[in-house]
Amino acid sequence: MPTRNIVPFSPRSQAPAPRLARAIIVTALLCYGTMTVLNVVRTRPETFELVVCVGLVLMVFGVQLAVSSPQARSWPTGRKALVLGLQAVLTFAPLVWFGTNWGSMEGPLAASLLLTLPARYAWPSYGALIAFIPVYNLLAGATIDLVLYFTIAGILTGLVIYGLTRLTDLVHEVHATREELARMAVTQERLRFARDLHDLLGYSLSAITLKGELIHRLIVTRPDKAREETASVLRVARQALADVRLVSSGYRDMSLSEEAASAGTVLAAADIRADVTVECGRLHPVVDTVLATALREGVTNILRHSRVRICSIKAELDDTTVRLGMTNDHPHEPSHLFTAGPGGGSGLDNLRTRFAAIGGGLTAGLQGDGRFHLEVWAPIRPQNDIEALALGPTPPERSAVA
Known part of the structure; x- marks a missing residue:
């Protein structure tokens, strides 16, 4: 199966998207402002009038630029009203001086109404302002073609600025969402790493501890047997090292039959009589791994939390379901089972998560x-793509703890 390469999301690599959207808004506002200045220039005004016109245009579009910023959507009502009032003054007061040459400067104000007012007020206000444009220009003596031009320009300016602003808002939202998804992916990977360390290494470390105690007892009375157990400890330690490498690289492929054979050996070393019956044949790799994880966790907790002398492990396969059962002769409270060390997670919760993700389940308790x-x-x-959700891809092969 091909290796899955997870490329972390870099906010810096995606930063040009919001900046580009903002640059488009600024460019559009500069173009509309330049058109207004050109409308005044064609009447050949005095230098002072032209300077005043340019200053007013810059003020209008400066206010519009603030209204079009993503932060403006969270402004308090009072601030929105103040900005709308200022833009209204800057829009209508120059009409007294420049008349119809002020052109379609109502367009930016129309966009601001759509961006700042609630929807039930925004569109009626927009319609009323657009209706004002032809009425004013007719009363001011403009020709029909100019009336149509200013009206269409006002409609188009308002809608274009509003549309570009909303698209910019969406770009910022998507950008923020991707950053949040990246943070969630990192958190999920940390949880996976902690879960796999608990599930894979808990068994190996318990086996090493058990065999180390056995060697300590045998080294004086039965040195030959102690040497055999030392070789076994080395194999377990090598497998534990391999497990760490598998966890760090995202590989976790386990075999139920191999884990069952290993469990029988480890339990026998602990003087536990184990009846192991696992004859499920070839299983789906994901199902095989999850069941092997459950077996390993169960054996780990038998060694760690109880004084078991007889243990039964049985796996059965029917038409649609694979069942794995473990029974031991020493009662112990479920609240003390399947727990990790300080700062670790719960093995029982880990198993529930794994089985729930593939459509399975778990029960544990006293009979x-x-x-x-x-x-x-x-x-x-x-039932689900557990490889992507929890287990990750699988390597070509993996040996069980000997």
């Missing part, structure tokens, strides 16, 4: 005869 029973089940074919 009527006082024995503790853990049962997990999974569909033959996983």
Whole structure:
């Protein structure tokens, strides 16, 4: 299966998108402002009039630029009203001086109405302002062609500025969402790493501890047997190192049958009589891995949390479901089971998460005869893409702990 390469999202690499959207807004406002100045210039005004016109245009579009910023949508009502009032003064007062040459400067104000007012007021206000344009120009003596030009220009200016501003807002929202998704992906990867360390290494470390204690007892009385167990500890330690590498690289492929054979060896070393029956044949790799993880977690907690002497492990396969059951003769409270060390997570919760992700389940508790029973089940074919959600891709092969 091909390796999945996760490329972290870099906000810096995506920063040009919001800046580009903002640059488009600024360019559009400069073009509309230049058109207004040109309308005044064609009447050949005095230098002072031209300077005043340019100053007013810059003020109008400066206010419009502030209204078009993403932060303006969160302004308090009072601030919105103040800015709209200022823009209205800058829009209508020059009409007294420049008359029809002020052109379609009502357009930016129309856009501001759409951007700042609630929808039930914004569009009626926009319509009333657009209706004012032909009425004023007719009363001011403009020709029909100029009336149509100013009206259409006002409609178009308002809608274009409004549309570009909303698109810019959406770009910022998408950009922020991608940053949040990136943070969530990092968090999920950290949780996966912690879960896999608990599930994979807990078993190996428990086996090393158990065999180390056995070697300590045998080294004086049975040195040959101690040497054999030392070789076994080395194999477990090598597998633990391999597990760490698998976790760090995202690979976690395990075999239920291999884990069952390993569990029988480890339990026997702990003087636990284990009846292991696992005859499920070839399983889906994802299902095989999740079931093997459950078996490893169950054996780890038998070694860590109880004084078990007899243990039964059985896996069964029917038409649609694979079931794995573990029963031992020493009762212990479920609240003390499947727990990690300080700062770690819960093994039982980890297992529930894994099985729920593929459409399976888990039960754990004391039976009527006082024995503790853990049962997990999974569909033959996983219902979800657990490789992407929890387990990640799988390597070509992986050996169990010997």
